[in-house]
Amino acid sequence: NAGVTQTPKFQVLKTGQSMTLQCAQDMNHNSMYWYRQDPGMGLRLIYYSASEGTTDKGEVPNGYNVSRLNKREFSLRLESAAPSQTSVYFCASSERTGFDEQYFGPGTRLTVT
């Protein structure tokens, strides 16, 4: 039982490059989330998916797109990376959106130069 897994763990991109962050959970949770964490800013929600087939914007969605591929997998795509997207990205999952405990993946440390 791996919980929530994320790939890659580290990534360096040049401005304008694109990439996809992958997330998978094996807890049969309905809801999945993508956060970014920056010093002094705390965790900020980028996008979430309340159930398979649905996605919604969070607090900071600009510059990102997401896909809920199936119940297990939720990916985050940066189409044209910018230095402002340098951050640590966490994926999380929960049984229900907003009410239940969230379980986090190990994170991806992204640097955009």
Added chain:
Amino acid sequence: QKEVEQNSGPLSVPEGAIASLNCTYSDRGSQSFFWYRQYSGKSPELIMSIYSNGDKEDGRFTAQLNKASQYVSLLIRDSQPSDSATYLCAVNIGGYQKVTFGIGTKLQVIP
């Protein structure tokens, strides 16, 4: 006013003491409250959740919720150096399908 407020710290306590971490929130309709611990360079891990007014105990940890005053706190008894971490408060802002996190309080337990 921020939706979820925490003092960023650091909060320093001697080993063996009680650490008290506080969190206030803006929305009276909030129903779910969570405490997470995050070690430097690691992901947040759930300590406990609380949904009703009063205290909830789990080992050395006690969460306290007061909905009338809109605050939730976490007490850590017999603090250990291994408790040194950042503690995140998270609150379901009422009516919204999401949980909002505070910026976290850094706790330092001094041996």
